[in-house]
Amino acid sequence: MTFNAYATKHARAALEPFQYEPEPLRPGDVEIVISHCGICHSDVHLADGDWGDVFPLVPGHEIVGTVVAGPTDRIGQRVGVGWQRSSCGSCDYCRTGDEVLCPGNQATCMGHFGGFADRIRVDGRFAIAIPEALPSDTAAPLLCGGVTVYTPLAAYAGPGSRVGVIGIGGLGHLALQLARAMGCEVTAFSRSADKEADARAFGAHHFHTGTPARGSLDLILNTAHAVPDMEAFLGGLRPRGVFSQLGAAPGPLQVPSMLLIGGSRTVTGSAIGSPAAIRSMLGLAATHAVQARIEAAPMHACNEALDRTRKNLARYRLVLAN
C-alpha cells in the first residue's frame, strides 16, 4: 500500500510528488480517499519553516473524503478532518470533550503526513461525518477555518449578540456567515473598502474601514494578521465584552489595563475546536447554507495554490481537488 502525496523537504522549497507507506490501521482508525483539501495560512507557515523543522512536510488539514477502510459502520461515510488527527483519549481533557487541549494531541500535517495527497489515515474520532447538505469542496475550509471562528462564537455569543469581525479573509468570511447564522448582529471591519459588498453578502449588517464606536460590541473576533489597535477595539466592547484573538500576531497585543478593569473586559484566544464543536458547526452550516467561497485548483497545482495563499490573493479560500 502506497499513498501518493505532495511534499516539501526544506523550508520554502517546492512541493514535489512523494510516496509513502502509511502506518498500519489501528482499531478505530479510518482510511480516507481524499476528494478535497483546503489551504490554510498554517500550511504556509509550516512550508516556510516558520514553525521549525517539520520536514518532510505534506501540508493540508482541511480534508474532505470518503472512508474506505476502518470500522465497518464507517465505510462509505463522507467525512472531514481538520488540524487535529488524534489525541490520547484518556486524559481529563479528552474525557470532557476538550480534546484540543490534550497534551498528547497529534496534528494532521505536523509530525504526520497531511491532506495534499490521495489518501490519509487518522483516528476515526477525528474524522467527522459531513452533513449531506454541504458540498465537499466548500465544506473543506470549515474543518479548520470554520471551527476556529465557531468556537469563540459558541462560547461568547448568541442570538442578538453584537459581534465584530476584524479581517475579511479565509477565517473572516466564515466568521461573518456563522455569526449571522447564529442570529448575531454582525459588523465587519476591514482596511479594504472594496470588500464591503462581499462582507455584506457574507452576512455583515454593518461594514467599517475604521474602528468601532465605544461600547458598541459584545464580542470581537480578530482574524487579521496585523496587531490591532487594542485601545480602540477593546474600548469598542461593552462591559464584560470579549476580544478573541484567532491568529498569531507579529508582536504582542498592547492591552491597556484600565479597559480590562473598568467594565471587566476580557482578551482571550482560541485555537480550532474539538470534535463535538466541529459537529455542531457543521450542523449549523448545513442548516444555514454556510459555505466557504473558494477558488478551486487541481491537487497537482498545489505549488501555485499555496503561493496564492501565501500572498493573500485567495478569495476567500483555496481548495485543492483530486
Next chain:
Amino acid sequence: MTFNAYATKHARAALEPFQYEPEPLRPGDVEIVISHCGICHSDVHLADGDWGDVFPLVPGHEIVGTVVAGPTDRIGQRVGVGWQRSSCGSCDYCRTGDEVLCPGNQATCMGHFGGFADRIRVDGRFAIAIPEALPSDTAAPLLCGGVTVYTPLAAYAGPGSRVGVIGIGGLGHLALQLARAMGCEVTAFSRSADKEADARAFGAHHFHTGTPARGSLDLILNTAHAVPDMEAFLGGLRPRGVFSQLGAAPGPLQVPSMLLIGGSRTVTGSAIGSPAAIRSMLGLAATHAVQARIEAAPMHACNEALDRTRKNLARYRLVLAN
C-alpha cells in the same frame, strides 16, 4: 446638620478640616456614624489629581460605622460601604445584580464626600451589614480591597484551584487569605524575599520571588503596580487559565498572542464588586477569620496616613479611626 470631614482643595495639597451640609436623606438612604475608614491606593490617586479635577475631595471608601438614620429596620445596624455608594436601580445591570456596571453608578468619594469624616449618607443598598464575627477596624479594608480580589476568585476559582497572587500588599494580603479560605492551593509572588513569612502566615502554600513554572496555575491575580512579565506569567497558566489584572498598570500589558491561542488562555480585569459579592465575601471572611492586617491611626492623622499609603509603607493597610 453639619458633617465634619477632612478635605483637600487641590492636587497634592494637605487635607484640612472641612464641614459640609449633607444632601437630604431620600427613601432607602442611610446615615452612618463612621467608626473606621481604610485607605486605598485609589485615595492617593484621587488626592494627587491622577484622576482629574475631583476637588474638593473628601477621600475614603472603606467605611465601617453604624446606621443612625434611614429605614427603621436599619437603625443601629453595623454596616460597611465600599467604592460604590449608589446606582440607578433600574437598568439591566442593576436588575441582574451587576450594579458595579450601572452607567449611573455613583462613587463614594468621587463626586460625593467620602469616609474621612464623622458621618456619611449613602443609598442603603450599598451599606452592607457586617457579620458579628468581624471586628470593625480589620473589616474596613474588605469593603474595597477585599471584594476587589474576591470577585475574580469567585468567578474563576474554587476548592483545589491553583491560584497565584502577584504582590503582597493591601490587596495581595487579602487575596492570599480569601483564596486559602476558598480551599485553593495558593502561591504568592513577590519581589521582596522578606515578605515570605507574612505571605505564608496569610495562607500561601508556596512563595516565589520569580515567575511561575510553565502551566502550573489556574488563576493569577495581579495586585502589583508594575507591568508584569506577561510571557512568564501567562505561560505559567494551564490551558483555559485566567490572568486577572486588578490595578492600573503604568503601561499596557504586553500580551503574546500565541499564549492566548495555544491553550485558550484569558487576560481579564476586575473592579470592586456588587453588593451581593460584598455580602458573600464578608460571609466567607467571617467564617474563616479573614481580616486585614492593619496599621491604625486616628482620623486627624489622615495626612500622615495617606502619605504612608502613597509611599507603600503601610503593612498592610492603613485604617483611620474616629
